[in-house]
Amino acid sequence: MTFACLQVRVAQPSAAGGYLAFRHILTVLLWLLLGVPVASATDIIILKSSDIAAYNQAITGFKAALPSGIVLSEYDLQGDLEKGRKLARKIRASDPALVFAVGLKAAKAAQLEIVDIPVVYAMVLDPSKYGLTTQNMTGILLEVPIERQLAMMRNVLPQLKHIGTLYDPAKTTGLIDEARRLLKPNGAELIPLQVNNERDVPGGLRALLPSVDALWLVPDSTVLNEESLRFILNTALEERVPVIGFSREFARSGALLCLSVNYADIGRQAGQLSRKLLDGQLSLPMKPWHPERIETSLNLKTAKFLGVQIPRDIEQQADELY
Structure with missing residues (x-):
């Protein structure tokens, strides 16, 4: 990661929104003082639920679909949702351009802790059942239509x-x-x-x-x-x-x-979706995509x-x- 100018997204100019923005600024400043870098505008964080073959195949496909110049960092929850929430709070403080959440626990951790950064999920069955419908989230469905x-x-x-x-x-x-x-x-x-x-x-x-x-x-x-x-x-x-x-x-x-x-293809689609979000071709909120290749x-x-x-x-x- 590289150090970058501090960026804070504020959804609404309300009193509550002002407080949240102020708290977010303090969080980022604390991380800077502790030596934690703030992500650049082209940083993407990969958050995976655990280290299993299916998730790794999706991540490989995701990476292959991204343009050069993207800086990637990867974190593993090791199947622990609480660990994932702590990681998600750190990720939010580093302010990456986008988070790729792989698996249900990673997606849920991101949904609970990251509200102002785009999150693209994959490898999640029935995401709406688990509340993965917040305005900053979309992804690739795992089910065959x-x-x-x-x-x-x-x-x-x-x-x-x-x-x-x-x-x-x-x-x-x-x-x-x-x-x-x-x-x-x-x-x-x-x-x-x-x-x-x-x-x-x-x-x-x-x-x-x-x-x-x-x-x-x-x-x-x-x-x-x-x-x-x-x-x-x-x-x-x-x-x-x-x-x-x-x-x-x-x-x-x-x-x-x-x-x-195909899990690698699910990851490839997630990478394409992320590119379009980062390039401004698409904007959130938006519905998740169905898998292309069956x-x-x-x-x-x-x-x-x-x-x-x-x-x-x-x-x-x-x-x-x-």
Whole structure:
């Protein structure tokens, strides 16, 4: 980092706003006296939730999309939200041009502590659920748009009429409601079965499978963990019900079809979005972007076992075949 002139953003000329601005000035001056540099106008801070491969792939994509001359600094929360909040306060005091928050805890720490610096998040499922909607925040969504998922299901399984899914109403009700709304005009029906805890999954699955043409897995942590995924895939195959998922690892393990995002590409989009914000081509507040690149994974062994004929064009365009 380099030393730069002190910059303070004041949202409104109110008494409260004046007090906050004054306090911010004092904070920055204290950091200067303690030897902490103030960021230059082209500094970007990367704040990541933890040191895992998926987050690092996104960061690599982000860096590749930035122009030369950007000064980058990176901080790791190590999975600790309170540590993240302390780091976020320090970051706000250094006044960078933008913060790139990777993962939910990093994004939440930034949302709680950074109110007057642009924050771009990535690698967060359902950001609106966690309040990542403040005016200085935007990002790249991690979910494959439901419309694309449903369209691909119909392309691979044209006779599909009844789609089953397991979900926890405390976690994925919004997604289920949206899928039901989108399916209705197409003559298909979503058959959701509620589970309130992990113990409900085996019985719920056995009750659901006889009445559906396919099982759609959604990102719900009550339903899915390593153990339950194996059970779900094995049981669905025993009942000859194709499984549609959201990770290539699901397809590798036996799901018929999976649509997923590429983490490095999510980071690349975040970098492009950041460039446009810094260049003044875009301004906050703004809605998050949907992922541009969607990867298709097919399990041809599963298709053969189930007697499903994958359209040739879809097979040829797939990113992964198992």
